[in-house]
């Protein structure tokens with residue numbers, strides 16, 4: 253199994269998890285172009301991705317989502333509340349008069365009819381278009397709410413002139429999962445767990461490959477470490493764990509008081525201190541690699557986060573075998589393979 257952290261931090265998050273047969277991207281918090289660039293740097297083939305999984309709808313986790321999903325024509329897995337919140341976020345709120353609204357509905361109808369006509373013509377020209385659609389995935393027990401559509405435009409982020417540009421919240425396919433309920437994509441078994449964070453329905457993930465019995469987890473954007481997260485992080489071989497801020501730097505830093513309160517709250521982010529406390533007291537010491545992630549560029553220094561976690565581990569002599577790495581905001585880290 254392999255974990256490739258493409259980006260981690262308050263300005264964008266994205267990680268590839270790969271088993272023998274399946275590859276998924278967790279979060280798409282950079283532009284599509286930047287994600288493609290980072291995958292190339294890390295030698296991860298975007299065309300081999302089977303799905304995108306979303307932890308929650310904050311911008312640093314979804315910035316490139318719609319463009320990337322449409323470009324790769326792969327399904328996106330959300331919880332239903334997260335999907336709804338994301339759609340609301342992507343839908344610009346405008347007020348208009350009734351007459352303007354009628355005009356808008358009429359224009360949409362015409363655009364849809366034109367698009368349908370174009371798609372029909374394309375389908376006639378390319379009867380095997382289906383074969384280039386999303387890859388099959390075993391999502392038994394999940395609700396498929398949108399059939400895969402054949403995107404006709406070669407979509408570019410910087411091509412606003414595209415005539416039939418789709419609704420910004422449209423995706424090739426959407427699958428719902430529920431925190432606490434295990435599901436599979438190919439040979440990858442996935443258990444989402446609820447995290448305390450100020451989003452609609454935030455979660456972390458545990459990934460397990462049936463053939464390799466290796467377990468990897470992603471746990472970031474946590475206000476604190478509740479018992480369900482501690483339980484989810486037992487017997488993990490590679491753990492991407494939040495170490496967001498240094499308490500003193502945050503308190504003395506430039507953020508407005510309300511933002512400081514939000515970060516410090518039980519639905520904000522884990523401090524270096526809180527992460528160290530978890531490692532010292534509750535962590536089972538199982539991981540070969542602990543990757544510290546979601547560091548704030550304003551309120552943390554990577555060396556401080558590392559020192560704090562290493563000290564916590566050092567207090568527990570038998571855990572010296574655990575390697576602690578730092579994820580980066582600006583570049584992918586070397587893929588971790590077990």
Ligand SMILES: [Zn+2]
Pocket residue numbers: 308310449451473
């Ligand atoms: Zn968040």
Ligand SMILES: [Zn+2]
Pocket residue numbers: 261262265310312313473546
């Ligand atoms: Zn975040």
